[in-house]
Amino acid sequence: MKIEVQEKDEKIIRLIVKDVDVSLMNSLRRIIVSEVPSMSIDEVVVIENSSILQDEIISHRLGLIPLTTDLEGYNLPENCSCASEFGCNLCRVTLTMNSEARDQTQTVYSGELVSENPAVIPVSDKIPIVKLSKGQKLKFEAYARLGKGKKHAKWQPVSMCTYKYYPKIEVPSKECKDCSKCVDICPKRVLGMKGKRVEIKNLLACNLCMDCVDECPKNVPPIKITWEKNAYILSIESTGVLPPEKIIQQTTKILEEQLTELKREIEAIKK
């Protein structure tokens, strides 16, 4: 297996993975989406709410706020030694809010949430939770826990996770002259004109839609779109809860754990 980092910043990572099977790529994708844990509010005790949004709507909005996650410091509630429904310091973070509009209408932002652990805070301080008019109050205590995407999408660490085949384009050099139909139709601007000839400008943007082949006026289109065998482009966009490279590290760890468990179960059957 060969891995090459094509693009990386604090939210996005794009990898070119070669010499692997689709099934492995798909298991990675599915683990990222449904098995990598992250922190999210999932219980709210509303003490006072005189705003115009109901308790349930505010709780729902709170649940969707992405929180920066500390995976080493916390346990999943189902694996925690406390085994209590309420949770303990190792599986729960308390966030509190006490806000009141004194003089005029004001917006309550996610930045006003006070967390007991400075490592678990909202990803952005500027998410509006509710608007309060003069005299209205909002006071609550919220409990954040680790969870997995398969239970609720708010625990998904990514907002995009896809893989596609590595494209392979053959552009004819002899037959095609003075025709730019395939260049103009391409929605991803993969092709370009160099003088009178067609050339590949941005190969990795190709999504294999084949519009260029369909648009060609010739009976046998000289342009050929295929894909490399066993080479993929894996793109991940984190919601900010975990850095993208950390998400991939966790994914491989979880896959390994699952395979070990499968092996153990099979060996138990044999005996």
Place this chain on the structure above:
Amino acid sequence: MIIPVRCFTCGKLVGDKWEEFARRIKTGENASDVLDSLDLSRYCCRRMLLSNVEIIDQVLRFNEETEKRKEAHNFY
């Protein structure tokens, strides 16, 4: 009612981008350019901001007017 916290389709955080979007649209900037600069590349996230109407501002006016009337009542 109020800007959703995340995109309905992909789950990207869009709530914190609304105020900047609304402010810049008011100054006459092109919506497409503003969305690009806010790093919203997929059309699912772009429609979250493009199609949002902050009805909460209009609903809040009822409370604001009630509060004013109360104050006026206390004054006389």
